[in-house]
Amino acid sequence: MNTVTAHPSTRRGTELVLLIFAIAVVLLAYANVGLAVDGALPVDIIPMGIGFIAIAVTFHLVLRWKAAYADPTLLPIATLLNGLGLVMIRRLDLNSSATNGLLEGSALRQLIWSAVAVGAAITLLFVLPDHRRLRRYTFTFALAGIILLMMPLLPVIGRNINGNRIWIGLGPFSFQPSELAKIAVTIFFASYLVQTRDALSLVGKRVLGLPLPRARDLGPIIGAWLASLAVLVFESDLGTSLLFFGVFVAMIYIATERRSWIIIGLTMFLVGCYTAYLLFAHFRVRVTLWLDPFTQGLSDQVAKGLMGMASGGLTGTGLGQGHPEITYFANSDYIIASFGEELGLVGLMAILLLYGLFVERGLRTALAARDGFGKLLASGLAFSMALQCFVVIGGVTRVIPLTGLTTPFLAAGGSSLLANWIIVALLLRISDQARRPMFESSAMADEMTQVVKIR
Numbered sequence: 001m002n003t004v005t006a007h008p009s010t011r012r013g014t015e016l017v018l019l020i021f022a023i024a025v026v027l028l029a030y031a032n033v034g035l036a037v038d039g040a041l042p043v044d045i046i047p048m049g050i051g052f053i054a055i056a057v058t059f060h061l062v063l064r065w066k067a068a069y070a071d072p073t074l075l076p077i078a079t080l081l082n083g084l085g086l087v088m089i090r091r092l093d094l095n096s097s098a099t100n101g102l103l104e105g106s107a108l109r110q111l112i113w114s115a116v117a118v119g120a121a122i123t124l125l126f127v128l129p130d131h132r133r134l135r136r137y138t139f140t141f142a143l144a145g146i147i148l149l150m151m152p153l154l155p156v157i158g159r160n161i162n163g164n165r166i167w168i169g170l171g172p173f174s175f176q177p178s179e180l181a182k183i184a185v186t187i188f189f190a191s192y193l194v195q196t197r198d199a200l201s202l203v204g205k206r207v208l209g210l211p212l213p214r215a216r217d218l219g220p221i222i223g224a225w226l227a228s229l230a231v232l233v234f235e236s237d238l239g240t241s242l243l244f245f246g247v248f249v250a251m252i253y254i255a256t257e258r259r260s261w262i263i264i265g266l267t268m269f270l271v272g273c274y275t276a277y278l279l280f281a282h283f284r285v286r287v288t289l290w291l292d293p294f295t296q297g298l299s300d301q302v303a304k305g306l307m308g309m310a311s312g313g314l315t316g317t318g319l320g321q322g323h324p325e326i327t328y329f330a331n332s333d334y335i336i337a338s339f340g341e342e343l344g345l346v347g348l349m350a351i352l353l354l355y356g357l358f359v360e361r362g363l364r365t366a367l368a369a370r371d372g373f374g375k376l377l378a379s380g381l382a383f384s385m386a387l388q389c390f391v392v393i394g395g396v397t398r399v400i401p402l403t404g405l406t407t408p409f410l411a412a413g414g415s416s417l418l419a420n421w422i423i424v425a426l427l428l429r430i431s432d433q434a435r436r437p438m439f440e441s442s443a444m445a446d447e448m449t450q451v452v453k454i455r
Contacts, residue, residue: 008437011072012064018076019056026052026083029319033091036320048090051111052083055118066125067432071365074431077358078409078424082417084351085410086110087319088331088338095325106331106412113414120418121425131429135373138191141184148181149227153234166237166404178231178240179419182384183426185244189251190376196220197255197372224248225268229276238276238283239391239403243384245269250383251376290401301328305396309340309348316344331412333404336396352393355408359386362427368434378430381423 027049034042042048056079063070086107093105128134134141152158152165159167159174167174193200200220228245231237249265276283288295293302304327312322324330324338331338340348362382369375388405395402406416 008069008435010064010068012060012068015063015072015075016060018073019060019079022076022080022083023053023056025080026087029084029087030090032318033087033094033320036318037091037094042090048086048107048111051115052086055115059118059122062122062125063428066129067428069432069435070428071361071431071435073357073361074424074427077354077361078421081351081354081358081409082114084339085335085407085412086114088324088335088342088410089412091320091342092325092331092338094320109414110412110417113417116414117417117421121421124422124425125429128429131374131377131426131433132371134187134377135191135194138188138195141191142188145181145184145188146227148177148184149231149240151177165234166240176413176415178237179415180422182240182243182247183381183419183422186247186251186380186384187377189248190373190380192220193251193255193376194372200252200261201256201258220248220252222268225272229272237404238286238401239388239395239405241272242269242391242403243387243405245272246387247380247384250387251380254379255376286401286403290398293398301334302396302398302402304328305334305337306398308337309397312341312344314345316340316342316347318342332406333392333411334396335411336393336407339410351410352389355385355389359383359389361431365427365431365434369430370434374430374433378427381427385420385423 027045030045030048031041034040034045056075059075059079063075089110090105090107093107096105151168154168157168157170158165159169161167161174166176166178168177169175224245228241231241231244245265246269249262249269252261252265253259277287285298289298289302293300293306308322308324308327311317316322319342322338322341324334324341327334327337336348336351339351343350359382362378362385366375366378366382369378385408388408391400391403392405392407394400395405406413408416408420
């Protein structure tokens with residue numbers, strides 16, 4: 001009797017169609033910016049288009065070769081967001097009289113960083129055929145995360161920019177190591193929680209009907225809380241502090257399915273915020289601007305961002321027809337306000353929908369993963385993306401106080417792009433394992449088995 005083996009579709013054709021659509025939207029937006037600002041097609045649209053298409057298509061071909069069953073929507077979404085950020089950065093370059101071509105502005109650096117980031121993601125797919133190999137280096141990733149977080153405090157390479165000591169630099173080159181630290185720490189959290197979730201799930205006493213963990217099991221969350229406070233105190237980085245602690249609390253809840261961890265985490269977070277408000281002047285300034293962005297004598301960044309988005313209204317002024325350059329850091333921290341002014345509420349909702357789809361595909365990957373480590377890692381990476389978007393966009397729109405994080409894929413900056421494309425590669429690798437037929441996964445696992453000769 002013959003055995004019939006069914007191969008599920010890899011959906012790479014779907015990915016290619018979505019990728020062509022994403023590239024077409026980016027090139028159309030780029031052409032629209034040139035027509036609106038200069039009245040003619042941008043002279044550099046061909047080299048820029050070729051470079052952008054080469055980056056996206058190369059990644060797609062590598063996926064066909066090295067991760068054929070990976071999720072088909074992650075790459076098009078990341079490509080579209082990356083491309084829209086490139087368009088807005090180029091549009092803001094055109095407002096500077098000193099920049100007339102692609103070679104003279106920030107857009108070229110963003111395009112180069114996009115190529116470097118995608119190259120790093122492709123390299124990761126080659127050197128990491130199975131995400132479970134990361135579990136071998138649990139505490140190595142913990143150490144790497146701590147070192148990356150502490151690097152801005154070093155006397156020679158550490159740099160304090162705009163009141164936050166979160167940068168390292170050598171000559172003209174600067175980098176934000178906390179972007180890579182969040183990945184290393186998320187891998188450590190996933191590996192650690194897989195090993196300890198049974199102990200963390202044990203119930204101690206009940207308080208007001210709420211099952212609380214045993215006192216001796218509170219160590220991990222207290223450690224994460226103290227580490228996030230250290231980032232807040234020594235580097236004045238509220239955004240990274242919030243991101244790290246939030247991701248850990250979310251992952252420990254996913255691992256144990258106990259609501260008590262969320263209540264404990266939120267309580268500790270609020271206590272930390274109130275303490276920081278009492279101790280640090282810069283934190284009080286941000287809270288004051290959150291409550292009243294028009295306070296005299298303080299920064300008018302929040303107010304300008306809000307007025308820019310308000311002038312955009314429902315449908316926006318149109319790409320290239322607003323004045324987003326009036327707001328400080330319009331191509332980095334406030335790029336979402338730039339989009340709000342020129343694309344309006346409708347455009348912002350479309351961008352939020354893209355982020356929502358990305359997070360949803362990450363969580364779907366976590367549900368489909370066949371191993372506990374893959375589930376926790378995918379959910380942690382997806383939640384870190386969601387939390388970062390909430391913190392950044394919430395700060396710009398005055399839902400919460402402003403922090404120092406960047407909008408994933410959109411904002412100018414190499415370290416952010418590099419970290420987010422690595423997250424894409426990790427989710428693609430996990431989804432490839434999750435969607436791959438069982439017999440092929442077993443064959444891959446056998447290849448990883450080492451035969452040890454005893455004679």
